[in-house]
Amino acid sequence: MEKIIINNLSKYFGEKRGFDEISFEIELCNITVIMAPSGYGKTTLLKCIAGLLKPSSGDMINVPEKISFVFQDDRLLEDFSVVSNIKFVTKKYDEKRALDILSKLDLKDLQSTPVKQLSGGMKRRVAIARALCADYDLLILDEPLKGLDNELRDRTIDFIKEYNKEKTVIVVTHDIYEAEKFGGEIIQLDLLKSK
């Protein structure tokens, strides 16, 4: 099976270390959970994989072109409606697909509501819905379930897994329960480094 290969990847911001010489492989069309202690550069690593940051050294092979990302901060258009936030990232807005995703995340009734009127948990789900509505081959989720209660968290994980059966998903979390619930391979960055 084809894999995304991360080979000796490092990122420095001047003298400041983002992360240093990380190597691992990610199976395509599977879920991979990345775990590491705080400050280990997980978000920086994800941004490098997504092409938002240029690595200082190392290689990345087989990274899909079309990437969707749920950032740690929601990064939503606060003045715009939920649907407008989806339209923002989609080339062609597929209403049926969008409404299906919104209803699975209990957001269908809020589709015309400006994001600034939503609660933190709702905004988080909008961020997830927006990422799922985009056209992608690789979905990156950076602490995607922050602020969701246990029941909603479990349902959201189930839906993300169900919806991305044929897609590559990278999840960053520090919660072992979430990591196990997502299933798939778990990569512990700090342990990799010590090998």
Place this chain on the structure above:
Amino acid sequence: MNKRTVGKLIGVILILVVWQVLYWTLDLEMLLASPFQVVKRLFELLKERDFYTRTLLSASHIFGGFITAFLSGIILSILAGKFSLIEDILWPVTVIAKAVPVASFIVLFLIWFDTDITHIICFLIAFPIIYTNSLNGYKNADENLLETANLYRVSFVKKLYYVYMPAMKNFIISASTVAIGMAWKAGVAAEVIGVARGTIGEQLNEAKLFCNNADLLAWTLVIVLSSIIFEKLFVLLLKLIFGRLK
């Protein structure tokens, strides 16, 4: 009536009281007409057809200059935000337009052109205010949203609509309120110095020549009220337009 309206009313009453006291102190109508005389003269003016034609002519010139500055200022600020070369090219233009006294421009253009220059002067005064503020708004756009837009390869037009315009909105509205007031001041100054026929400025000039203080202040009141009405209507229009971004 809320607290702020009461405060504004107190401010207006204070000005009227000071004005009336000054009138009594000077006791010379040629130097200062009383608030009552000015209001009386204003009501007389309101009955004259000439009042409306003059006000409309001045307002159309000033609005013409302002709206040209408004549209070109916003378009150029977007281009300058996207292409730094345009920002660099426009830098000396905005610095000159901001620093050179308006009277110098008026005299210079009166030498060059044998016509009414009000709209050119209004443009020159309003453009740097609109352009600079609009550009600041553009640069104030959320970096994270722009990063997200780049990830999804969002087109520039879409970025403009969803990210830049909301960021520029408040800058444009506040710049417009300042620029409209400045455009009225500079526009009427140009009419006075250029003795533009059929305008408010011409009436101010005549009031000066005949030392008609009531006329001078009544027309000044017309300018102030026109500027306020124009500003409120324009800001309302902008809020309606920006309110559609959702």
